[in-house]
Amino acid sequence: MTxxxxxxxxxxxxxxxTAPKRPWTRDRAETLLFKxxxxxxxxxFLVATLFPFYYMVLLSLRTIQQFLLDPxxxxxxxxxxxxxxxxxxxxxxxxxxxxxxxxxxxGIVAILTVLVTLLVSVPGAYAVSRLKFAGHRQVHxxxxxxxxxxxxxxxxxxxxxxxxxxxRGSLLALVIVYISQTVPVSIYMMRNYFETIPRSLEEAAxxxxxxxxxxxxxxxxxxxxxAIMATSLYVFMIAWNEYLFALLFLVExxxxxxxxxxxxxxxxxxxIPTTVLMAGSVILTVPILILFYLTERLLTEGLTSGAEKG
Amino acid sequence: MAGVVTEGVVTEGRRSRRxxxxxxxxxxxxxxxxxxxxxxxxMVIIPVLWTLMLAFQNVRLINLRQTGLxxxxxxxxxxxxxxxxxxxxxxxxxxxxTVGGTIGSIALxxxxxxVVRHPFRGRAVVRGAMLLPYISPVVAATFVWEVxxxxxxxxxxxxxxxxxxxxxxxxxxxxxxxxLSLFGAHVNVPTAMLTVIAFEAWRYFPFSxxxxxxxxxxxxxxxxxxxxxxxxxxxxxxxxxxxxxxxxVIAVLAVLxxxxxxxxxxxVYLLTGGGAGTQVASVRVYELLTSQAxxxxxxxxxxxxxxxxMVCLLGYxxxxxxxxxxxxx
Numbered sequence: 001m002t003x004x005x006x007x008x009x010x011x012x013x014x015x016x017x018t019a020p021k022r023p024w025t026r027d028r029a030e031t032l033l034f035k036x037x038x039x040x041x042x043x044x045f046l047v048a049t050l051f052p053f054y055y056m057v058l059l060s061l062r063t064i065q066q067f068l069l070d071p072x073x074x075x076x077x078x079x080x081x082x083x084x085x086x087x088x089x090x091x092x093x094x095x096x097x098x099x100x101x102x103x104x105x106x107g108i109v110a111i112l113t114v115l116v117t118l119l120v121s122v123p124g125a126y127a128v129s130r131l132k133f134a135g136h137r138q139v140h141x142x143x144x145x146x147x148x149x150x151x152x153x154x155x156x157x158x159x160x161x162x163x164x165x166x167x168r169g170s171l172l173a174l175v176i177v178y179i180s181q182t183v184p185v186s187i188y189m190m191r192n193y194f195e196t197i198p199r200s201l202e203e204a205a206x207x208x209x210x211x212x213x214x215x216x217x218x219x220x221x222x223x224x225x226x227a228i229m230a231t232s233l234y235v236f237m238i239a240w241n242e243y244l245f246a247l248l249f250l251v252e253x254x255x256x257x258x259x260x261x262x263x264x265x266x267x268x269x270x271x272i273p274t275t276v277l278m279a280g281s282v283i284l285t286v287p288i289l290i291l292f293y294l295t296e297r298l299l300t301e302g303l304t305s306g307a308e309k310g
Numbered sequence: 311m312a313g314v315v316t317e318g319v320v321t322e323g324r325r326s327r328r329x330x331x332x333x334x335x336x337x338x339x340x341x342x343x344x345x346x347x348x349x350x351x352x353m354v355i356i357p358v359l360w361t362l363m364l365a366f367q368n369v370r371l372i373n374l375r376q377t378g379l380x381x382x383x384x385x386x387x388x389x390x391x392x393x394x395x396x397x398x399x400x401x402x403x404x405x406x407x408t409v410g411g412t413i414g415s416i417a418l419x420x421x422x423x424x425v426v427r428h429p430f431r432g433r434a435v436v437r438g439a440m441l442l443p444y445i446s447p448v449v450a451a452t453f454v455w456e457v458x459x460x461x462x463x464x465x466x467x468x469x470x471x472x473x474x475x476x477x478x479x480x481x482x483x484x485x486x487x488x489x490l491s492l493f494g495a496h497v498n499v500p501t502a503m504l505t506v507i508a509f510e511a512w513r514y515f516p517f518s519x520x521x522x523x524x525x526x527x528x529x530x531x532x533x534x535x536x537x538x539x540x541x542x543x544x545x546x547x548x549x550x551x552x553x554x555x556x557x558x559v560i561a562v563l564a565v566l567x568x569x570x571x572x573x574x575x576x577x578v579y580l581l582t583g584g585g586a587g588t589q590v591a592s593v594r595v596y597e598l599l600t601s602q603a604x605x606x607x608x609x610x611x612x613x614x615x616x617x618x619x620m621v622c623l624l625g626y627x628x629x630x631x632x633x634x635x636x637x638x639x
Contacts, residue, residue, distance in 0.1 A: 027541060027542070027543040027544070030543045030545055031543075031544055034544050041421060042425050042436055045422055045425070046436060046439055048512065049440055049442045050439050050442065052451070052454045052455065052458060053442060053446070053454070055454060055457075056450070056454045059457070067463070068463060071463035071464070071465065071468055072465065072472060074465070119345070120345040120346055120349055123342035123343070123345065124342060124343050124345065124346035126342055127338070127339045127340075127342035127343040128343065131335050131338055131339030131342070132332070132335060132336065132339065133335070133336040133339030133343070139343070146350065146354050147569060147570070148616070148619065148620070148623075149358055149573075150572075150573030150575070150592050150595075150612065151573065151575065152573070152575050152592045152595045152596055152612060153357075153358065153595070153609075153612035153613070153615070154353070154357045154358070154361075156595075156599060156608055156609050156612065157357040157358075157360035157364065158353070158357055159599070160360075160364075161357070161360075176353065179353070180349055180352075180354055183346055183349050183350070187346065212338050240447065241448055243448060243449055243576045243580070244575050259447075260447055260449035260450075261449075263449050263450065263453060264449045264453075264580060267453055267456070274457055277453065278453075278454075281449075281453050281454060282450075284447050284449065284450045285447060285450045288445055288447060289442075289445065289446070292445045293438060
């Protein structure tokens with residue numbers, strides 16, 4: 001009897017260390033919960049963002065018969081064919097959809113937009129960040145105004161204006177319109193960057209007798225290269241993806257359609273197989289994705305610089 | 311006397327020494343900003359004023375060439391717009407769409423930023439994937455959604471009817487009101503509107519995600535460490551440490567997303583064409599302009615749209631200002 005009791009009292013302290021060291025607190029419960037939840041949420045986001053694009057590529061590699069027979073088949077390894085791509089790229093005269101011409105148009109519009117936007121906004125951004133001139137503080141309000149008005153509101157008079165000039169169907173008119181949409185955001189992105197370049201560098205060159213323009217060209221622009229690259233890409237994306245103005249201006253002449261316009265207009269027709277248009281979607285999306293992921297860090301930093309200040 | 315004179319000379323000398331430089335700087339500044347100003351003036355300000363003029367004129371697409379500065383001004387367009395039975399419903403859908411899309415995209419962006427804020431293997435890949443919806447062209451994204459949601463062969467309805475036991479295929483983009491039975495309760499849901507809002511949230515959360523992530527990573531780690539030592543649970547740390555630090559960036563995002571969603575045209579137009587109860591205001595302007603060829607009416611509708619947006623923003627800033635004042639008091 002006595003032995004047993006002593007054994008018990010002896011074992012009791014030995015048991016205690018194996019019991020949970022930390023009590024089951026709210027902190028511990030939540031930490032565990034969020035640890036699990038975090039991966040569930042990450043998985044959810046991955047599926048939500050990647051699946052539509054997987055589906056796009058998948059369908060672009062099927063024939064329409066395969067797709068309609070078994071629409072729920074999501075396996076990548078069942079009989080891929082590149083037929084959709086040749087059908088969508090072939091010129092309309094040869095029974096295709098003529099996306100090659102749309103690609104050319106989109107390319108011309110996007111590249112011209114980038115060049116002219118830079119030509120206008122680089123000096124503008126420099127002036128806003130460096131030089132004191134009457135009204136340099138009010139420039140912001142002006143830019144905000146650009147985004148306050150819906151593009152459809154601007155579209156009405158521009159539509160009328162270019163109709164009068166008989167320029168409405170031309171790619172040039174589209175470029176001019178795009179510039180007005182891209183210049184404000186370009187200035188915003190580059191201004192932040194110019195402000196991080198130390199003034200002393202420029203002042204040193206000025207003391208050496210260089211003029212303002214020479215200083216900009218030789219000192220400021222080379223330093224601002226990353227920001228200029230990022231801005232160019234962003235502008236390229238805007239011009240490449242744009243739909244409303246392309247629709248209003250170019251709808252009448254198929255030879256002038258851009259890729260987004262061509263895809264949107266053709267997707268309304270019943271005769272063109274969905275899988276062929278999916279190939280068109282891939283063709284529209286891939287150039288942007290390549291450009292973006294080549295330069296991702298540059299771009300996201302350019303866009304959000306200044307957000308850290310809160 | 312002498313003192314006054316020298317004082318005058320000194321100030322004059324200083325002014326003349328500083329003057330030319332400042333003036334030259336001002337001149338250079340104006341010269342460099344002038345291309346921008348010209349672009350904004352010609353492509354934005356004049357068009358806005360022109361729209362205002364068109365809104366007060368009886369202009370149709372056919373007589374557009376003849377209308378000039380001194381046309382017959384009338385209030386007819388505005389009375390037509392404001393008394394039209396579609397006006398209220400269009401405005402309501404615009405507001406529902408805007409508020410839903412804004413909240414949805416910011417909430418998703420916040421959650422996304424919270425789950426990738428700490429480094430882990432494959433974080434760069436996850437982060438890159440999350441930007442996909444935002445950078446992909448809107449026409450391609452809407453087309454894939456359309457095919458995915460198609461009632462006949464879309465993958466969503468395939469999975470729903472074959473695996474999840476849905477009784478019928480759901481026409482996500484063409485059904486105005488759907489009936490949903492949850493636990494025996496029957497609810498009417500605006501199917502197409504919810505789909506369009508979901509698209510908006512899906513497509514634009516990366517934008518909020520980028521900004522919120524940048525801000526979160528600038529929060530000094532010691533703050534959270536200190537709270538951890540004091541025994542604050544993760545949810546408490548989020549509520550009392552992280553969220554207050556993010557309020558600034560979230561307020562800015564709310565304004566930006568509200569403006570952009572309110573003015574949004576292509577997403578809705580490409581998904582539903584404005585049908586099934588999703589005729590948001592900008593789609594209505596487009597319809598007036600193209601299918602009804604009523605330029606004056608479209609201009610008036612667009613102006614009303616801009617005015618409503620302005621009122622919403624003023625209200626928001628007033629609210630924000632009052633809250634800030636209360637916070638500091």
